[in-house]
Amino acid sequence: MGGQTIAQKILSSHSGARAEVGEIVVCDIDLVMGHDANGPMAIRAFEKMGGTRVTNPEKVVFVMDHMGPAPFEKAANLQAVCRNFAAEQGTQFMTIGEGVSHQIMAERGMARPGGLVLGSDSHTCTLGAFGAFATGVGATDLAACLLTGRNWFRVPETLKITFEGKLDPGCSTKDVILYVVGRVGADGGNYKSFEFYGDWLEDIGTADHMTLANMLVEMGCKCGFVCHSNLGIEADPDAVYAEETVIDLTRIEPGLAKPHTVDNYAPISELVGMKVDQGFLGSCTNGRIEDIRIVAAILAGRKIHEDVRFIVTPASKAVHIQAMAEGHIATLMEAGAVFFTPGCGGCVGTHGGVPADGEVVISSANRNFRGRMGNSKASIYLASPASVAAAMLTGVVTDPRMLAEQEGAHV
Amino acid sequence: MSDVALKYGDDISTDLIIAGKYTKTLNLQDLVDHAMEDIDPDFLSRVGDGAVLVAGKYFGCGSSREQAPVALKAAGIKVVLASSFARIFFRNAINIGLPIMECDTSSISDGDRIDFDIGTGTVTNVTTGAVIQAKPLPDNMVKILSAGGVVEYLKEQGSF
Ligand code: SF4
Numbered sequence: 324m325g326g327q328t329i330a331q332k333i334l335s336s337h338s339g340a341r342a343e344v345g346e347i348v349v350c351d352i353d354l355v356m357g358h359d360a361n362g363p364m365a366i367r368a369f370e371k372m373g374g375t376r377v378t379n380p381e382k383v384v385f386v387m388d389h390m391g392p393a394p395f396e397k398a399a400n401l402q403a404v405c406r407n408f409a410a411e412q413g414t415q416f417m418t419i420g421e422g423v424s425h426q427i428m429a430e431r432g433m434a435r436p437g438g439l440v441l442g443s444d445s446h447t448c449t450l451g452a453f454g455a456f457a458t459g460v461g462a463t464d465l466a467a468c469l470l471t472g473r474n475w476f477r478v479p480e481t482l483k484i485t486f487e488g489k490l491d492p493g494c495s496t497k498d499v500i501l502y503v504v505g506r507v508g509a510d511g512g513n514y515k516s517f518e519f520y521g522d523w524l525e526d527i528g529t530a531d532h533m534t535l536a537n538m539l540v541e542m543g544c545k546c547g548f549v550c551h552s553n554l555g556i557e558a559d560p561d562a563v564y565a566e567e568t569v570i571d572l573t574r575i576e577p578g579l580a581k582p583h584t585v586d587n588y589a590p591i592s593e594l595v596g597m598k599v600d601q602g603f604l605g606s607c608t609n610g611r612i613e614d615i616r617i618v619a620a621i622l623a624g625r626k627i628h629e630d631v632r633f634i635v636t637p638a639s640k641a642v643h644i645q646a647m648a649e650g651h652i653a654t655l656m657e658a659g660a661v662f663f664t665p666g667c668g669g670c671v672g673t674h675g676g677v678p679a680d681g682e683v684v685i686s687s688a689n690r691n692f693r694g695r696m697g698n699s700k701a702s703i704y705l706a707s708p709a710s711v712a713a714a715m716l717t718g719v720v721t722d723p724r725m726l727a728e729q730e731g732a733h734v
Numbered sequence: 735m736s737d738v739a740l741k742y743g744d745d746i747s748t749d750l751i752i753a754g755k756y757t758k759t760l761n762l763q764d765l766v767d768h769a770m771e772d773i774d775p776d777f778l779s780r781v782g783d784g785a786v787l788v789a790g791k792y793f794g795c796g797s798s799r800e801q802a803p804v805a806l807k808a809a810g811i812k813v814v815l816a817s818s819f820a821r822i823f824f825r826n827a828i829n830i831g832l833p834i835m836e837c838d839t840s841s842i843s844d845g846d847r848i849d850f851d852i853g854t855g856t857v858t859n860v861t862t863g864a865v866i867q868a869k870p871l872p873d874n875m876v877k878i879l880s881a882g883g884v885v886e887y888l889k890e891q892g893s894f
Contacts, residue, residue, distance in 0.1 A: 364760065461825065463884045464884070474894065509745065509795060690797075
């Protein structure tokens with residue numbers, strides 16, 4: 324019997340039996356998250372199951388992040404369903420403007436190494452940055468957790484990805500993960516757990532670990548782990564992997580995902596000069612203070628191009644307040660950016676920056692499916708915060724490293 | 735008994751099945767009205783009284799929105815056949831009682847008449863006479879699907 328991967332260890336500890344790949348196990352859940360878009364369906368399903376009391380309400384949180392403040396009546400009513408249910412059942416509740424669920428669960432330390440988290444949102448895998456088996460489910464699965472405090476899992480195979488070499492300092496973690504998604508493919512990790520390894524993970528910070536974990540679901544993952552030395556949980560040395568891949572960081576340059584799939588990768592050199600209409604800085608991928616700092620450094624004392632709109636949506640209220648304290652809000656607004664309430668904002672296409680027909684958006688978020696930002700006739704290019712900022716300055720796709728060189732030339 | 739096949743391509747995301755802007759509702763009809771509209775504006779009239787949705791690889795990728803399988807089921811889709819499914823869509827479909835079968839769909843054309851049997855995992859293309867074998871579902875999923883979904887399953891069983 325070989326050793327266990329991290330996913331196997333967590334499913335074993337939560338099911339009370341050794342979890343072998345491919346088996347179905349039933350586990351107790353440590354943290355259950357529902358948001359305003361899917362939570363109400365879960366609440367209805369819970370009621371249809373005959374549920375009256377939530378099992379372990381202290382382990383349940385509802386977050387109003389997908390549409391806050393409510394842009395129309397239906398949204399307001401759905402939020403009311405969550406608010407009333409949370410009050411009745413004594414669950415945790417985080418209101419509009421607190422931020423994106425994954426960010427605020429991270430800020431509040433709600434996901435622990437070795438924990439098991441289920442959220443009604445596919446990017447719940449972000450919490451793998453903190454060593455939790457965190458996975459997205461639909462509303463009915465969430466309802467099952469509300470009713471029973473448990474759910475069933477198929478024990479996943481694990482894909483091991485090791486980073487080697489040094490990253491060009493002009494590149495960011497987002498450039499790396501876009502490249503990885505392009506290499507592995509949108510369905511290359513379907514049903515699987517991921518474990519990332521490499522010395523590079525020691526050099527980057529928590530925000531970067533979250534960006535990596537966040538985009539795992541763009542390869543179909545069930546869950547994933549960014550295995551740095553302080554993760555708090557590790558795989559057995561003789562764990563068995565379904566597949567192992569090495570990524571050579573020295574080959575990476577800034578890159579983008581072209582419309583309309585996340586794995587449609589192109590190095591930025593292929594797209595330089597393409598006109599853009601709107602920029603979006605935000606989301607659970609890249610809406611953190613670290614991202615705002617990068618963009619503020621690029622835009623300080625300058626104006627965005629007159630033909631573009633730039634929408635900034637901090638991932639959380641805490642991020643927004645921090646950005647204010649550091650002076651970045653004024654910097655960005657003076658440059659021409661528009662701020663939107665912390666939360667999902669334009670990322671999901673309900674409000675907060677819907678593009679017009681035929682327009683091109685450059686976005687720091689994680690999805691570029693047709694229609695994603697609310698208009699199926701627009702095109703979305705995913706990029707790093709620095710690449711978004713560079714395009715806002717020039718009005719066209721621009722390699723942020725060139726900007727730095729020009730700056731250097733001025734000094 | 736056979737139903738008409740509506741055939742689509744690879745990588746159909748849940749954003750395409752039902753756009754995020756239309757999911758803000760608990761009313762099934764609102765979802766049905768906008769199902770698949772960005773990919774096939776005639777979807778609803780083509781489904782008519784019932785149809786089989788046929789797709790290529792990685793059907794249902796993207797958002798965890800359960801409104802996607804719910805919209806398809808409510809619109810009259812009897813089964814989804816695809817060469818592969820995205821994980822969350824797969825689970826959601828079983829949970830809400832929408833039958834899905836993972837099989838090689840390359841020989842099925844739009845408009846073919848299809849007959850299917852979840853129990854045996856066979857898909858019969860009545861138009862061409864071809865019989866396709868689908869990948870078997872794990873036992874616990876068959877149980878959930880036979881109950882009509884997780885709501886009914888848990889109502890009967892109380893727990894997993
Ligand atoms: S920011 Fe975007 S990707 Fe993240 S949870 Fe919100 S809608 Fe989903």
